[in-house]
Amino acid sequence: MQQSKKQKIVIAGGGTAGWIAAAAIAKQLGRVVDVELVESDQIGTIAVGEATIPPMRTFHHLLGIDEQEFMRETSATFKLGISFENWKDQNQDYIHSFGKTGQESFFADFHHFWLRGLQEGHTADFSEYSLELQAAKAGKFVKSKNPEINYAYHLDATAYAKFLRKYSEERGIKRTEGKISKVNKDMKTGNITSLELGSGKTITGDFFIDCTGFKGLLIEQSLHTGYEDWSHWLPCDSAYVVQTKSTGEVLPYTRSIAHQAGWRWNIPLQHRMGNGLVYCSQYLGHDEAKKLLVDSIEGEMITEPRLINFRTGRRLKAWNKNCVALGLSSGFIEPLESTSIHLITTGIIRFIRMFPQAGIIDSTVDEFNRQTKLEIEQLRDFIVLHYNVTNRQDSAFWNHCKNMQIPETLAHRIDLFKQNAQAMQIDGEMFRVDSWTQVMFGQGVIPESYHPIVHAMSAKELSAFLTNYRKQIQQVVEKLPTHQAFIDQYCKIP
Ligand code: FAD
Numbered sequence: 001m002q003q004s005k006k007q008k009i010v011i012a013g014g015g016t017a018g019w020i021a022a023a024a025i026a027k028q029l030g031r032v033v034d035v036e037l038v039e040s041d042q043i044g045t046i047a048v049g050e051a052t053i054p055p056m057r058t059f060h061h062l063l064g065i066d067e068q069e070f071m072r073e074t075s076a077t078f079k080l081g082i083s084f085e086n087w088k089d090q091n092q093d094y095i096h097s098f099g100k101t102g103q104e105s106f107f108a109d110f111h112h113f114w115l116r117g118l119q120e121g122h123t124a125d126f127s128e129y130s131l132e133l134q135a136a137k138a139g140k141f142v143k144s145k146n147p148e149i150n151y152a153y154h155l156d157a158t159a160y161a162k163f164l165r166k167y168s169e170e171r172g173i174k175r176t177e178g179k180i181s182k183v184n185k186d187m188k189t190g191n192i193t194s195l196e197l198g199s200g201k202t203i204t205g206d207f208f209i210d211c212t213g214f215k216g217l218l219i220e221q222s223l224h225t226g227y228e229d230w231s232h233w234l235p236c237d238s239a240y241v242v243q244t245k246s247t248g249e250v251l252p253y254t255r256s257i258a259h260q261a262g263w264r265w266n267i268p269l270q271h272r273m274g275n276g277l278v279y280c281s282q283y284l285g286h287d288e289a290k291k292l293l294v295d296s297i298e299g300e301m302i303t304e305p306r307l308i309n310f311r312t313g314r315r316l317k318a319w320n321k322n323c324v325a326l327g328l329s330s331g332f333i334e335p336l337e338s339t340s341i342h343l344i345t346t347g348i349i350r351f352i353r354m355f356p357q358a359g360i361i362d363s364t365v366d367e368f369n370r371q372t373k374l375e376i377e378q379l380r381d382f383i384v385l386h387y388n389v390t391n392r393q394d395s396a397f398w399n400h401c402k403n404m405q406i407p408e409t410l411a412h413r414i415d416l417f418k419q420n421a422q423a424m425q426i427d428g429e430m431f432r433v434d435s436w437t438q439v440m441f442g443q444g445v446i447p448e449s450y451h452p453i454v455h456a457m458s459a460k461e462l463s464a465f466l467t468n469y470r471k472q473i474q475q476v477v478e479k480l481p482t483h484q485a486f487i488d489q490y491c492k493i494p
Contacts, residue, residue, distance in 0.1 A: 007033050007357070010203055012180060012195060012218055013211030014039025016049050016157060017327025017344045019164035020059075021209050024348045026171035027063050029355065036203055037168070038195060040179040045161060046213060046308065046328065048241055050267045050274045051079060051254045051338035052152040053430070054098050059345040063167070071491035073163045074155040075270040077250045078143075078483060080136035082337070086258040087443060089391040094442030095253065096337075098150040099132025100434050102469060108451035111437045112421055115450040117466045120459055126441045128470050131477070133438070136253045140480035143490070147476050152338070154254065154267045154274075176203065180212075183222035191322040192218060207356065208323045216329035219315055223323060226316040227331075233384045233406060234312040234334055235397070236262045240290050241276040241306050244299035252483040256336065257296075260284065261397040263336070264293060270493050273299055278334065283397040310334070318372040319365050324351050331376055336386060339379045342430065346375060375430070381410040382431045382439075389414065389443040414445070421447035 009025060011018050014037055022037050060070065070076065081097030088094065102110025114126055127133050132150055135141060142149065169175060178197035186193050194204040195218075210218035219225050231237060246268065255266040262279035277293035284292070290305050314331030318324060325331075326347045333339060350371060354364050388406050392398035406414075416422040417440055423433045457465065 007206040008204070009033050009035045009207045009209060010195060010205035011035065011037040011209045011211055013037075013213060013327075013329070014161065014165065014175070015045035015211060015213060015327065016161055016164075016341060017213075017329070018209075018211035019161045019168060020341070020344045021211060021326055021348045021351075022168040022173045023063055023164045023171075024059075024345075024352060026168045026173050028352050030171050030173075032357075034174075035172075036174040036176060036205070038176045038178060038180060038197070038203060041177060042179060045158070047158050048239075048274070048276065048308065049157045049335070049341055050269070051082075051154050051265070051335070053338055053342050054150055054152045055342055055430070056152055056345065059349075062349075065167070068491045070163060071153070071155075072493055074153075074159040075272075075493050076153045076155040076491070077268055077270055077487060078141050078252050079152045079154050079254060080132045080141065080149070080252045082254045082256050083136070084256050084258070084386070084439075084442060086392075087256070087263075087386060087390060089444070090394065094438070095127060095133050095136055096435060096438045096442065097127075097130050097133035097136055097253075098152060099130040100150075101126060101130040101133075101437060108453045109423060109433050109437070111423065111441070112450040113454050113457075113462065114466070115421060115447065116454045117462060120462070122463070122466050124466065124470055126438070129466075129473065130434075130438070131473050134473050134477045135480055136251075138477050138480070139249065139251055139483050140477060141252045141483040141486045142480050143486070147480075151252075154269055156269055156271075176201070180217060183218055185222065189321070190223070192222065206322065209351075210323055210325040210329045211327050213328045214310065214332070216315065216325060218323050219318075219320060219325040219329055223320050225320045225325075227311075227313050228316055229311060229313040230333075230380060231312055233380070233404065234387070235280040235282065235400065236278045236312070236334055237310060238281045238286065238289065239276050239278045239308045239310070239335075240286075240293045241274070241308060242293060242297065242301055243303040244273045244275055244297050244301050246271065246273055247299045249482065249484040250487065254338065258392070259292060260395040261289075264296060265335070270487065272302060273297075276335075278336075280397055283395065283400075314373065314376050317365075317369050318347065319351075319368045322360060324368075326351075330372070333376065333380050333383050336383050337379070337431070339383075339430070343376065343379070347372065375428075377407070377409070378426065378429050379431070381407055381413065382435070384410055385414070385436075385439060386443065389440065389445055391444055414440075418445060418447055419449070421450045 182196040261284035264277040267274035387401040
């Protein structure tokens with residue numbers, strides 16, 4: 001087997017995507033490749049992206065990151081899920097948590113048992129059978145082996161990029177400050193050969209990772225890869241963001257509060273609150289949106305409201321020629337389920353696994369692009385579900401969402417659930433049965449029937465099972481410390 005020369009990877013951009021890529025490569029490939037990251041302080045980063053999902057813990061574990069240090073450095077808090085308020089209907093809430101609901105059963109998931117219970121007079125809500133969900137509701141948290149609680153983080157995006165920069169530079173990643181003014185390509189192959197900076201410096205490389213944000217300086221502006229637009233399914237195209245002082249104890253969940261033309265978020269950090277209002281500019285003007293946000297926030301503003309425009313969709317090829325796009329340059333769903341940072345981590349892990357040490361091979365590129373497409377499409381379907389399955393009819397925006405044509409893959413899943421409560425489990429999919437059922441029930445989808453296997457239990461057995469399971473969760477939650485108390489002793493910022 002031939003071992004080729006040491007390759008050089010150039011990372012363009014140093015936002016969350018650039019530094020996640022740098023940190024992962026430094027840890028896993030640091031000895032076999034040279035890496036240089038170029039970023040421009042003048043351009044800066046998008047500086048949002050503060051809610052995450054549980055696989056980030058696995059990613060940190062791969063990097064050997066100390067959790068308490070990371071949480072102190074990024075002012076992080078624990079996240080147990082998202083509270084969706086006014087999504088099903090106005091004044092109706094539910095939580096999509098990171099927890100399992102009920103006990104695992106091989107042939108039919110717990111919700112079939114709950115559905116039969118409902119028919120036989122059990123009035124307890126589906127949410128009462130998930131530990132994480134009930135802990136979130138009670139504002140409680142503990143990190144322990146028993147009970148073991150599944151969680152993610154809320155973090156300060158700017159501090160997180162700094163944290164990963166320090167991590168990467170300590171492991172040999174070279175950082176160059178400067179604005180890329182030109183992308184040079186090989187006339188014959190079309191591959192990128194170097195980046196020219198405003199200072200006149202040229203950075204050459206064998207492989208390039210485009211982390212330049214929405215503009216996709218390399219993948220789009222130079223390689224003209226193309227973009228698949230999803231705004232007919234996800235029409236929100238703008239967000240106003242603002243930071244405020246914290247008021248009261250920090251909650252262990254993100255709040256997502258629907259309004260007449262989109263939704264707004266509250267992301268609680270240790271030292272401040274992140275707020276944003278996501279909306280569709282066709283139905284809500286920018287000035288109105290800004291006012292809606294400012295009028296709805298609680299604490300004192302510590303930044304000026306800032307407008308961000310976006311277009312939901314995906315880059316047609318995440319890997320094109322000798323360039324891989326990560327982060328916003330590769331596509332954007334919208335932040336409703338906090339999936340963007342997750343896609344950066346899975347993207348860089350996939351790239352490292354398929355690393356083209358002996359030159360770029362078409363089959364590797366195709367497989368990388370196939371997996372990337374599938375992954376983002378599955379997440380898209382889950383996000384579209386929230387908009388489409390609603391009782392809201394109080395505005396043109398919600399009428400559009402309720403009546404729009406949805407992706408066939410999603411329509412199929414909704415049908416399966418509506419008809420016989422089948423919550424399809426797709427191998428490798430990020431959001432699993434527990435997520436799909438919590439959102440479906442939370443948004444008011446009640447199936448017409450359930451799996452007959454639940455009748456293997458007598459009515460008395462089922463009743464005891466449902467009652468005891470719920471009581472056990474209540475008892476565990478009662479004994480947990482508050483989220484604030486746990487943070488104070490575990491990772492409080494100095
Ligand atoms: P950026 O942060 O834009 O970084 C781009 C980098 O490229 C910068 O360093 C910049 O200086 C550099 N650059 C650009 N042009 C040049 C040039 N010419 N020369 C040199 N350098 C250049 N994700 C989540 O997971 N959870 C969330 O809660 C969440 N909320 C979001 C809310 C909103 C409103 C939006 C829009 C996004 C949200 N995201 C969220 C997505 C998340 O913000 C991004 O995935 C993440 O920040 C990564 O961004 P990035 O690094 O790709 O881009």
